[in-house]
Amino acid sequence: MQNKTFDVSGRVIIITGGGGALGGAMAKYLASCGAKIVVLSLHEESARKSTEELIQMGGEAMGLAVDVLSQEKLEEAREKILKQWGTIDVLINAAGGNMPGATINPDQTVFDISVEDLRKVLDLNLMGSVLPTLVFGKAMADRKKGSIINISSMASTHAITRVMGYSMAKAGIDMFTKWMAMEMAMKFGDGIRVNAIAPGFFIGKQNQRLLTREDGSLTDRGETIIRNTPMKRFGKAEELNGIVLYLCSDASQFVTGTIIPIDGGFSSFSGV
Numbered sequence: 626m627q628n629k630t631f632d633v634s635g636r637v638i639i640i641t642g643g644g645g646a647l648g649g650a651m652a653k654y655l656a657s658c659g660a661k662i663v664v665l666s667l668h669e670e671s672a673r674k675s676t677e678e679l680i681q682m683g684g685e686a687m688g689l690a691v692d693v694l695s696q697e698k699l700e701e702a703r704e705k706i707l708k709q710w711g712t713i714d715v716l717i718n719a720a721g722g723n724m725p726g727a728t729i730n731p732d733q734t735v736f737d738i739s740v741e742d743l744r745k746v747l748d749l750n751l752m753g754s755v756l757p758t759l760v761f762g763k764a765m766a767d768r769k770k771g772s773i774i775n776i777s778s779m780a781s782t783h784a785i786t787r788v789m790g791y792s793m794a795k796a797g798i799d800m801f802t803k804w805m806a807m808e809m810a811m812k813f814g815d816g817i818r819v820n821a822i823a824p825g826f827f828i829g830k831q832n833q834r835l836l837t838r839e840d841g842s843l844t845d846r847g848e849t850i851i852r853n854t855p856m857k858r859f860g861k862a863e864e865l866n867g868i869v870l871y872l873c874s875d876a877s878q879f880v881t882g883t884i885i886p887i888d889g890g891f892s893s894f895s896g897v
């Protein structure tokens with residue numbers, strides 16, 4: 626007898642930022658579980674490369690170059706996906722990240738921030754999940770079934786030095802997750818769920834040089850993070866696989882509006 630609780634085979638899963646560190650690892654894992662993966666990347670080359678890797682692994686995948694801030698491109702992508710695979714089961718909003726001008730260096734104060742870059746970071750990290758949710762969530766609403774997974778951060782609930790805009794946007798993601806969970810369940814029934822995962826500190830392209838030096842030793846910032854993480858290490862991208870599979874599958878069918886930390890204990894630790 627086959628247990629279907631965590632089964633995602635055949636499900637169509639869209640991953641924005643699917644060529645990135647976390648989105649890319651999720652794409653590989655979910656493809657290995659038999660899901661059909663749509664990699665949405667900002668650039669054509671990254672969409673193509675990520676898709677080829679998934680197909681070489683024996684997975685089913687489609688790559689589309691789409692800016693998550695372009696409603697028009699997102700709508701075009703929705704039509705292509707529905708034409709090819711007939712349905713959209715899951716959306717993972719993994720596109721996001723920081724921008725140098727919106728980050729406050731140690732020798733600066735908040736008054737040195739580039740307001741233009743601040744707006745861009747707010748846009749990418751908040752509207753960059755809101756717009757795909759509205760566009761792909763509509764296809765889920767039409768058939769009253771689907772799961773949306775946003776990516777929050779420790780920065781949504783803790784004031785973390787240097788990253789004001791990113792933190793404000795991620796705090797917005799938490800409320801957007803709760804709000805959409807309510808809206809979808811109350812207007813379209815219990816088949817649509819909206820949740821977020823809040824990763825702790827995972828080494829990626831964007832934060833590598835902030836947290837580690839070229840010789841692999843920790844920067845001061847890296848050391849502070851590890852000191853405040855009871856498990857005393859950074860996370861590995863694959864350590865998000867279990868929670869992502871849970872949220873994609875029927876195992877979480879009564880779970881909506883949650884923000885789940887995967888952080889080695891960072892968010893629960895007093896620091897003492």
Ligand SMILES: NC(=O)c1ccc[n+]([C@@H]2O[C@H](COP(=O)([O-])OP(=O)(O)OC[C@H]3O[C@@H](n4cnc5c(N)ncnc54)[C@H](O)[C@@H]3O)[C@@H](O)[C@H]2O)c1
Nearest residue numbers: 642644645646647667692693720721776778824826827829
């Ligand atoms: N790495 C961490 O420690 C960590 C911790 C908490 C939260 N997060 C969040 O997880 C998500 C993924 O982070 P990551 O570490 O994989 O970053 P990453 O930079 O490796 O991946 C982000 C991807 O988003 C894409 N992207 C950027 N702007 C885009 C746009 N306008 N349209 C489409 N795609 C766009 C990039 O091309 C990239 O492929 C982000 O939201 C990030 O804030 C990361």
